[in-house]
Amino acid sequence: MNRRPSPILEHGVVSAAGPMLVFSLYLLAAGHNQPGGGFAGGLVAGVTVVLAWAAGGPDTVRRIVPVRSSVLLGLGLVIATLTGFVSLVAGGAFLESGYLERTLPLIGTVKLVSPLGFDIGVYLVVVGMSLGLVRALGGEPPEEEVGS
Amino acid sequence: MSLISLAVAAILFGVGTYLILQRALSRIIIGLGLVSxxxxxxxxxxxxxxxxxxxxxxxxxxxxxxxxLPQAMVLTAIVITFGVTALLLALALRSYLLTGTDEVEDDPEDRRVAREVHPVVEPDPDEDMHEVVA
Amino acid sequence: MFLVLIIHAALALAVVATRSRLGRSAFALGALGPLSLLVWLTTKSRSIVDGIAHRESIEWVPSLDLVLDLRVDAYALVFLYVIAVAGICIFLYAARYFGSDPKVGTFAGTMVLFGGAMVGLVAADHLLAMFLFWELTTITSYLLIGYSDHQESARSAALHAALVTGGGGLALLAGMVMIGTEAGTFTISEILANPPSQSAAMGVAWALVLIGAVTKSAQFPFHGWLPGAMAAPTPASAYLHSATMVKAGIFLVGRVAPAALVAAAWWQPTVLSIGFVTMVIGGWQALRQNDLKLLLAYGTVSQLGFLFLLVGSGEAKLLYGGLALLVAHALFKATLFMVVGTIDHEAGTRDLRRLSGLRTSLPAVFWVAVVAAASMAAIPLTFGFVAKEAAFDGLVKSGVGLIALASFTSILTVAYTGRFLIGAFGGHHPGHEPATPVGPAPRNSLVWAPVVLAAVAAVIGLVPGLVAPTFDAAVEAASGAAKAGKLVVWPGLVPALGWSMVSLVIGATLVWQNALVQRATDVVGTVSRRLPSADGAFRRGVAGLLSFADRSSGLIQSGSLPRYIAIILLVAVIVPATALFRSGISGGSLPVGGLLEAILGLLIVGAAATLLFTTRRFAAVLLLGGVGYGVAGLFAVFGGPDLSLTQLLVETLVVALFALVLRRMPAVFTPARFERTMRIVVAVAVAGFVFLGGLVAFSARQAAPVSDRYVEMAVPEAQGANVVNVILVDFRGFDTLGEITVLAIATLGVSGLVLPILRTRRDSP
Amino acid sequence: MSWLLPSAIAVPLLAAGLTVLVGRRLAAQRVLAATGVTFTLGAAIALLVQADRGGPVVAQVGGWAAPAGITLVADRFSAIVLTVSAAMLVAVLAYAVGQLGRDALDWWFHAKYLVLTAGVAMSLLTGDLFNLFVGFEMMLIASYVLLTVRTGPSQVRSTVSYVVINLVASALFLVLIAFTYGATGTVNLADLAGRLSEIDPAVSEGLGLLMLVVFGIKAGLFPLFMWLPDSYPTAPAPVTAIFAGLLTKVGVFVIIRTQTLLFPSEGPSTLLLFVAGATMVVGVLGAIAQNDVKRILSFHIISQIGYMIMGLGFLSVAGLTAAILYITHHIVVKTGLFLVGGLVETEQGTGALHRTGGLLHRRPIVAVLFLPLALSLAGIPPFSGFVAKLALVQEGVALGRGVIVAVSLAVGLLTLFSMTKIWSATFWGEPAESAGRAGSGVLAATAVVVATSLAVTVFAQPLIELSARAATELLDPAIYITAVLGGG
Known part of the structure; x- marks a missing residue:
């Protein structure tokens, strides 16, 4: 497939990618109370990656998410697992959730729940997966030195 | 539950099974997709x-x-199936790139075993009656 | 006693470990094994002969009644002496027999190990312990027979022996477990003291034990492995296949006969018949052999048959002669094997048609052979004669039929003994060189080891009183009968002597009329070649087994993926269906479903049905995506927005990935080749199972689901309103942890599968 | 001590994540892998001690009491199997490091291996049907990628079969979950045990049979095993060794767990005994027909599974004791045999019997390692297989099940036959050309496995006592149910 991606399409996708990634983060953050969560969020980011590939190929993908997929995968896995261990070390059960409620000046009441940390791990893995799969299966022409 | 949905699920299983039971890997993957x-x-x-x-x-x-709970379990199952499907697709691609086809052939060693013959080995009557004790 | 066993094991290890330094002298080191046994025996034999059995015991797995009980009584003592004396001579012989082959050390170590196993077998007072040593002799025998492992004949002979005796061993194990379970103990002396009574199960059990003994002692119809085992180097043949291991079955039947007779009325006639058939077949075959070693092997088969019926009959008076003959046989047969080995070593052949004039070139060997052969032929003033008279004396008392048959095989024995002596040492054969060239006359243990054995036999033959008390005690220990027989140089003019003399004379005549005998054996041989032979049966059996294995696995293991899946699915449908639909299907009260459901369902089914006929790959992928979106719609209808959203996104990614992969493949599927009818049958069966099974299973619900608790706890305890998400990250976060691991590994796997090959293709277009 | 339960699974997972993060630093990957796997072994041993002294150790993951949360359970049975499995995982990792030292198999080997470890641990420890599905999938995805890596054109078809068959099995597992949840409203095993006894017995029995089939595919039961011998032999030696040693045994473990816990019944099951016998016979016939070391050994996996199911089929304390002992013995022996198979391939460049020969003379150490394992597999005394088989035979005789006893003994002889086939063609005969030399690392790792199998022989009595306690616990589901639902 030695087509030149259309510059207009590419531009469009790259400019749309930012809002889509923000939306995916919103899904991640809202998931505990609204539809969404790490999976849905990660998958939206994944779809963004696919669109970027379709519009501009691997280079565009790299411009949008400039990380190796393996780093995201490893990081996600480590974060999710460590969340489990944090509560274990704190004397609770593995993966037991902890809650922290603070009233911060200006922002108001912020509720921090440890499952969010876990969900971030999920999100990272799903993004890393989308990235890795697109890079590997779409890896033609294979000019890029793929990290994963 | 409802009868319509149950029937839809059953039909998906049936069609999926029909597609799985042949040799083109890409079609098998589609069949597996239907089944899941x-x-x-x-x-x-x-x-x-x-x-x-x-x-x-x-x-x-x-x-x-x-x-x-079923929703959560299915969510997990969907994502797992996705990962495995991606792997299978990669395998199909590798298979195609290596062999030029995505057909799943019969195991050659199994076929060879099925054809093998074992003659009765008769002892050699003129064997040397001597032990080499070098 | 355990000390002796440990010495054997340690010696075996030491010999193997130092094999490269020791060379063939490994055997000299190995001789310390049987020597340690002899030392032990000499210190203990007095009290044992006096009737005080020596006991030792180690508990191994008491939960399974697996206890290593050892008990040496006078009966075992006889066998142990044979193992020790023959062992020492044969080991020292072997130290000069072999060359400098590096394999020799391993061989020597294995032989030591065998010796230890044999000691354990005889000393065991526990069925399972005995089985343990029994199998150990099988394995070591396998390794020893296969010594010349570059020869196919040696390998297949080793296999033959291992399979026959190993198979017998398993029959033995089954019988032993049955007997032990019935008796409530595996201790042999306790079983003998209180044997299980007659029953169908015990009949089977004793038959299985008998099969074990029959295979090990090369009785008809399993005798074929023993001549084959002559592929082993001569020291092994002398030790295992004449003096010790083949006596294990005889030891066993002699040991258990009193208990077997209680439970199985057929025992005695069966043992007698097997023994007699084996005697005759072995004797006859011995007459036809040209290989001196094979001649001796068939002679051994014949003698083993005789010993089997004498020792196994359960009659004390037969046992007495049998035991004496067993010891005599071990002594003269081991001697003669060593003689053959020396001839082979010196003349480079053991074909009696090519040997001549060795009487003058190897005089010492000749005279040893004469002494041993005289014992084999039971010429008066030999141990063989003394023992056979004791045996014949018992047979005469048991009936004229038995003694007549025994005498007939004695004739054969005399005849093949003559054939052996004349063949090996005789003079001028017409048409051959006058004398076979030999190396410088051997003076080392190649000569004196057989001399020692022959001398032991000669001394006993002349002064049987030296050993008679031991035999008295042995028979009493095994059968309970005191003074069941006697060992004397000259029995007096008794009927038994008459039978012996007649057979001796006829046998001598046959030796004299050798040409006539050869013609007769040739004639019968051509006929009998058409009959199934034990060896041929084994070869055909192995080939048949291999073919059967190939055919059956070819049938089951078809190698076809669609067929495997079809079988799995059919089993998965049929097996549960037998129970699931037993109480009938009642789904009538269930709701049909709403309009939205029906529309989505139709879309899904339509897309799926089109998939059945699509041949274009991209169309198929889009249809799959359509099904996925339809299912997402259904999820939404069922109240699962998260699920629906995830399904939509995943489906989008799946279609994209499919597109990425399929763009490299041809646009059209290859047509399916697997049987269409089969595919339809399996597909319908699976669909039907899912539908009906769903009806049945989903209507079986009695209790409220556990998820009610999730709904209760989500907000107050887990601080989340989206229950599905709370389940995913909190209640059942562990599932999710596993799930993302799957994703991560799948991704790494995809990269590993695809990237290298793309890279190669770029490098080499 | 209950913290050990999730940790036995999560520590290897954490290590897996870290190996991915450290990237191509091989030394760091090795340290992480060794740490992760060894931790699981240590945890398994500690759990075994604890479970044996004080009854099942239970952990409610996330702190949510069963049946809402996922429960992890280490009773004697799961702790035994986990301990043996983890020990083999450690030994095989050492072998893999030795073998792959210069030419790393692939960069993510350690991550995959750690996930395999976690998957095995999760499948053995979980007390939850859906979590079991996840554990299986972890195990499977790791096995897919370990099996498929570096496959050439000739192996790609067998690995494809492996993946497709397992996906079909996973789909059936989902059907099982759907039916089970639909009928009972729970996926917690202890909770299920109670609820299954309340519903229509026909449905309950049907679910039991469906479970038998679904897990029977993993375990390689007759007639569901055919995929196994086609795919296992294609992987590199350490990978096949761990598959052969562990994966099917996890299937057997789950069969025993579910059948005893969820579907308790009295007296021997003729269905199970039939399946056991058929599995033994068909497996051993297949082994006899093969002409390649790894293929012979692969068919023996099947045949040996039959013995374990035979023990289960007796449904008695003695029968289950024998089955547990058999599993313990077999995991070690089978792993070892495949490692020796790997040594043969390293030395001779192939495992095809017509191209090997004379290894006894060239590398006697390999023969010394092979012999006790082969004899043990065939049930020849005094090796561990004999003790395990004797336990089965004794119980079979005591129950008057003569047919299965006869079959099991005959199959033992045929096993011996196929072992002599390997011995005769590989260790005896004219020496084949040398293709390489197995290093001391792989030899030492194999020797450790052989020594473990000999230890099973020597310590058969304490092991059998432990197995008997485990079997008693299995036959009294109330212990498990109370531990999960009552306490914790």
Missing amino acids: HGANLLIVIGGGFGGVPPILSEGVDPATVADP
């Missing part, structure tokens, strides 16, 4: 008659929500 759709649907049906989304915001009566 069927299985996911089946799990959700197993949770009961449905209901309002299990999001307990103000004004939602907990008694009317759909059973959330």
Whole structure:
């Protein structure tokens, strides 16, 4: 497939990618109370990656998410697992959730729940997966030195 | 659950099975996709008659929500199936790139075994009657 | 006693470990094994002969009644002496027999190990312990026979022996477990003291034990492995296949006969018949052999048959002669094997048609052979004669039929003994060189080891009183009968002597009329070649087994993926269906479903049905995506927005990935080749199972689901309103942890599968 | 001590994540892998001690009491199997490091291996049907990628079969989950035990049979095993060794767990005994027909599974004791045999019997390692297989089940036959050309496995006592149910 991606399409996708990634983060953050969560969020980011590939190929993908997929995968896995261990070390059960409620000046009441940390791990893995799969299966022409 | 959905799940299983039972790997993967759709649907049906989304915001009566556990299990299953499907696709691609086809051939060693013959080995009557004790 | 066993094991290890330094002298080191046994025996034998059995015991797995009980009584003592004396001579012989082959050390170590196993077998007072040593002799025998492992004949002979005796061993194990379970103990002396009574199960059990003994002692119809085992180097043949291991079955039947007789009326006639058939077949075959070693092997088969019926009959008077003959046989047969080995070593052949004039070139060997052969032929003033008279004396008392048959095989024995002596040492054969060239006359243990054995036999033959008390005690220990027989140089003019003399004379005549005998054996041989032989049966059996294995696995293991899946699915449908639909299907009260459901369902089914006929890959992928979106719609209808959203996104990614992969493949599927009818049958069966099974299973619900608790706890305890998400990250976060691991590994796997090959293709277009 | 339960699974997972993060630093990957796997072994031993002294150790993951949360349970049975499995995982990792030292198999080997470890641990420890599905999938995805890596054109078809068959099995597992949840409203095993006894017995029995089939595919039961011998032999030696040693045994473990816990019944099951006998016979016939070391050994996996199911089929304390002992013995022996198979391939470049020979003379150490394992597999005394088989035979005779006893003994002889086939063609005969030399690392790792199998022989009595306690616990589901639902 030695087509030149259309510059207009590419531009469009790259400019749309930012809002889509923000939306995916919103899904991640809202998931505990609204539809969404790490999976849905990660998958939206994944779809963004696919669109970027379709519009501009691997280079565009790299411009949008400039990380190796393996780093995201490893990081996600480590974060999710460590969340489990944090509560274990704190004397609770593995993966037991902890809650922290603070009233911060200006922002108001912020509720921090440890499952969010876990969900971030999920999100990272799903993004890393989308990235890795697109890079590997779409890896033609294979000019890029793929990290994963 | 409802009879319509159960029938849809069953049909997905049937069509999927029909597609799996042949040799083109890409078609097998599509068949497996149908079967897992069927299985996911089946799990959700197993949770009961449905209901309002299990999001307990103000004004939602907990008694009317759909059973959330099958939904969570299916979500997990969907994602796992996705990962494995991706792997299988990669395998199909590798198979195609290496062999020029995505057909799953019969195991050659099994076929060889099935054809093998074992003659009765007769002892050699003129064998040297001497032990080499070098 | 355990000390002796440990010495054997340690010696075996030491010999193997130092094999490269020791060379063939490994055997000299190995001789310390049987020597340690002899030392032990000499210190203990007095009290044992006096009737005080020596006991030792180690508990291994008491939960399974697996206890290593050892008990040496006078009966075992006789066998142990044979193992020790023959062992020492043969080990020292072997130290000069072999060359400098590096394999020799391993061989020596294995032989030591065998010796230890044999000691344990005889000393065991526990059925399972005995089985343990029994199998150990099988395995070591396998390794020893296969010594010349570059020769196919040696390998297949080793296999033959291992399979026959190993198979017998398993029959033995089954019988032993049955007997032990019935008796409530595996201790042999306790079983003998209180044997299980007659029953169908015990009949089977004793038959299985008998099969074990029959295979090990090369009785008809399993005798074929023993001549084959002559592929082993001569020291092993002398030790295992004439003096010790083949006596294990005889030891066993002699040991258990009193208990077997209680439970199985057929025992005695069966043992007698097997023994007699084996005697005759072995004797006859011995007459036809040209290989001196094979001649001796068939002679051994014949003698083993005789010993089997004498020792196994359960009659004390037969046992007495049998035991004496067993010891005599071990002594003269081991001697003669060593003689053959020396001839082979010196003349480079053991074909009696090519040997001549060795009487003058190897005089010492000749005279040893004469002494041993005289014992084999039971010429008066030999141990063989003394023992056979004791045996014949017992047979005469048991009936004229038995003694007549025994005498007939004695004739054969005399005849093949003559054939052996004349063949090996005789003079001028017409048409051959006058004398076979030999190396410088051997003076080392190649000569004196057989001399020692022959001398032991000669001394006993002349002064049987030296050993008679031991035999008295042995028979009493095994059968309970005192003074069941006697060992004397000259029995007096008794009927038994008459039978012996007649057979001796006729045998001598046959030796004299050798040409006539050869013609007769040739004639019978051409006939009998058409009959199934034990060896041929084994070869055909192995080939048949291999073919059967190939055919049956070819049938089951078809190698076809669609067929495997079809079988799995059919089993998965049929097996549960037998129970699931037993109480009938009642789904009538269930709701049909709403309009939205029906529309989505139709879309899904339509897309799926189109998939059945699509041949274009991209179309198929889009249809799959359509099904996925339809299912997402159904999820939404069922109240699962998260699920629906995830399904939509995943489906989008799946279609994209499919597109990425399929763009490299041809646009059209290859047509399916697997049987269409089969595919339809399996597909319908699976669909039907899912539908009906769903109806049945989903209507069986009695209790409220556990998820009610999730709904209760989500907001107050887990601080989340989206129950599905709370389940995913909190209640059942562990599932999710596993799930993302799957994703991560799948991704790494995809990269590993695809990237290298793309890279190669880029590098080499 | 209950913190050990999730940790036995999560520590290897954490290590897996870290190996991915450290990237191509091989030394760091090795340290992480060794740490992760060894931790699981240590945890398994500690859990075994604890479970044996004080009854089942239970952990409610996330702190949510069963049946809402996922429960992890280490009773004697799961702790035994986990301990043996983890020990083999450690030994095989050492072998893999030795073998792959210069030419790393692939960069993510350690991550995959750690996930395999976690998957095995999760499948053995979980007390939850859906979590079991997840554990299986972890195990499977790791096995897919370990099996498929570096496959050439000739192996790609067998690995494809492996993946497709397992996906079909996973779909059936989902059907099972759907039916089970639909009929009972729970996926917690202890909770299920109670609820299954309340519903229509026909449905309950049907679910039991469906479970038998679904897990029977993993375990390689007759007639569901055919995929196994086609795919296992294609992987590199350490990978096949761990598959052969562990994966099917996890299937057997789950069969025993579910059948005893969820579907308790009295007296021997003729269905199970029939399946056991058929599995033994068909497996051993297949082994006899093969002409390649790894293929012979692969068919023996099947045949040996039959013995374990035979013990289960007796449904008695003695029968289950024998089955547990058999599993313990077999995991070690089978792993070892495949490692020796790997040594043969390293030395001779192939495992095809017509191209090997004379290894006894060239590398006697390999023969010394092979012999006790082969004899043990065939049930020849005094090796561990004999003790385990004797336990089965004694119980079979005591129950008057003569047919299965006869079959099991005859199959033992045929096993010996196929072992002599390997011995005769590989260790005896004219020496084949040398293709390489197995290093001291792989030899030492194999020797450790052989020594473990000999230890099973020597310590058969304490092991059998432990197995008997485990079997008693299995036959009294109330212990498990109370531990999960009552306490914790």
